[in-house]
Amino acid sequence: MILRSVIMVVVVVGILSSASQALRFELQSGHTKCISEDIKSNSMTVGKYHVVNPNEAYPLPDSLKFAVRVTSPQGNSLHTAEKVETGQFAFTAVEEGDYMACFWAEDHSPQIIMTVDFDWRSGVQAKDWSNVAKKGQVDVMELELKKLYDTVTSIHEEMFYLREREEEMQALNQATTSKMFWLSFLSLFLCLSVAGIQFWHLKTFFEKKKLI
Numbered sequence: 001m002i003l004r005s006v007i008m009v010v011v012v013v014g015i016l017s018s019a020s021q022a023l024r025f026e027l028q029s030g031h032t033k034c035i036s037e038d039i040k041s042n043s044m045t046v047g048k049y050h051v052v053n054p055n056e057a058y059p060l061p062d063s064l065k066f067a068v069r070v071t072s073p074q075g076n077s078l079h080t081a082e083k084v085e086t087g088q089f090a091f092t093a094v095e096e097g098d099y100m101a102c103f104w105a106e107d108h109s110p111q112i113i114m115t116v117d118f119d120w121r122s123g124v125q126a127k128d129w130s131n132v133a134k135k136g137q138v139d140v141m142e143l144e145l146k147k148l149y150d151t152v153t154s155i156h157e158e159m160f161y162l163r164e165r166e167e168e169m170q171a172l173n174q175a176t177t178s179k180m181f182w183l184s185f186l187s188l189f190l191c192l193s194v195a196g197i198q199f200w201h202l203k204t205f206f207e208k209k210k211l212i
Helices: 002-019 129-136 140-208
Strands: 023-028 032-039 044-051 066-071 077-084 086-092 097-104 113-122
Touching: 023 032, 032 113, 044 066, 044 097, 077 086, 097 113
Parallel strands: none
Antiparallel strands: 023 113, 032 097, 044 086, 044 113, 066 077, 066 097
16 A cells, blocks of 8 residues: 555656646747746746757847736736746745746748747646755755655645546536526527417418418
C-alpha cells in the first residue's frame, strides 16, 4: 500500500514537472494569440516570456517586439506591457477560473513571424525552490521533502477543487435536465393545441360548406 502511494506521488510529480515546461509558439504581425490557465484562488502564479532571436550572432531587431496583457476571469488587467521583447509577471490569484494571457504584434509590411517562449507556472510549481534552499540553509534531502510536502498538499487541494467542480457540474446537469423536461412538455402541449385548433377549424369549415 505504501509502495503504491509512493509510486502514485512520483507519477503525479512527474506530470506536474512536465506540465511546467515552457510553451513555444509563433506570433504573426497584426495578429493576437491568447493562452488560458485554470488557476485556483489564493494560488501563486508566475510567468516569463521572451522573443527567440532567429540569429543569435546579431542583436534582436526592433520589429520583433510585441505587447502582452494578462487578465483575470472577470476581465481585470493584472499585467500589461507594450513593445517588449522579454518580461515577466507574478501575482496571487484572488478568484478561481481561467486567467488569460494575450500576446499581439503590431501590423508590419511585409508580414513577419516571431517565435515566443512562454513559461507559465502556478501553485507549487511557481515557488522558487533555489531561494528557499538559500534562505533556509537546508540540505538536499530536506529540500526534496519540502517539495514533496508542497506537492502532496497541492494534490490534496486539487482533489477538493475537482470535487467541488464535479458537484457544480452535477447541479448544472440536473438543472438542464429539468429545463429540458419542461421545455419538451411545453412543446408537446403546443403541438397538441395547434393540432386541436386545426382540427376544429377544418371541422367548422366543412360544416359551413355542408360537406359533413
